[in-house]
Amino acid sequence: xxxxxxxxxxxxxxxxxxxxxxxxxxxxxxxxxxxxxxxxxxxxxxxxxxxxxxxxxxxxxxxxxxxxxxxxxxxxxxxxxxxxxxxxxxxxxxxxxxxxxxxxxxxxxxxxxxxxxxxxxxxxxxxxxxxxxxxxxx
Numbered sequence: 001x002x003x004x005x006x007x008x009x010x011x012x013x014x015x016x017x018x019x020x021x022x023x024x025x026x027x028x029x030x031x032x033x034x035x036x037x038x039x040x041x042x043x044x045x046x047x048x049x050x051x052x053x054x055x056x057x058x059x060x061x062x063x064x065x066x067x068x069x070x071x072x073x074x075x076x077x078x079x080x081x082x083x084x085x086x087x088x089x090x091x092x093x094x095x096x097x098x099x100x101x102x103x104x105x106x107x108x109x110x111x112x113x114x115x116x117x118x119x120x121x122x123x124x125x126x127x128x129x130x131x132x133x134x135x136x137x138x
Contacts, residue, residue: 019073036072038123042116043068043075050077050108055090062087066105075116077105 047068054063065084069076080087093101109116 034123034127036070038119039072039075040068040070041075042119043070043077045116045119046075046077046105046108046112049112050079050105053102053104053108053111054079055102055104062090077109079105 047066050066051063054066056063061084062079065081065087066077066079069078079091089097089099090102091105092103093099
């Protein structure tokens, strides 16, 4: 399965074709909460690596702010908070201020890609098995 790394204020990992998969599973009667949980698990795989790769600076607040989230369509690795408003600048850079990007979140996703893509493959196969056996209640 291919993956895409989205840039922005918060980085995210998205499975290409996730929307189509979600529509197909919904038509088949699968519980979409299944995908949200798998997306969260995938993001949780990336978080330790992102924390490890995040520049530590003097306080380590950036690394400490890295956390996992999810929707039905994507696992999300977030960094930053009100106390750490510079997370996006550190990750994506700010050329106008000569701050080079570190891309620590994207690199973490790439480094852990075999683990989270396998998680998706296993989860999708379980859902397909449930649909083909007619047991979509689990």
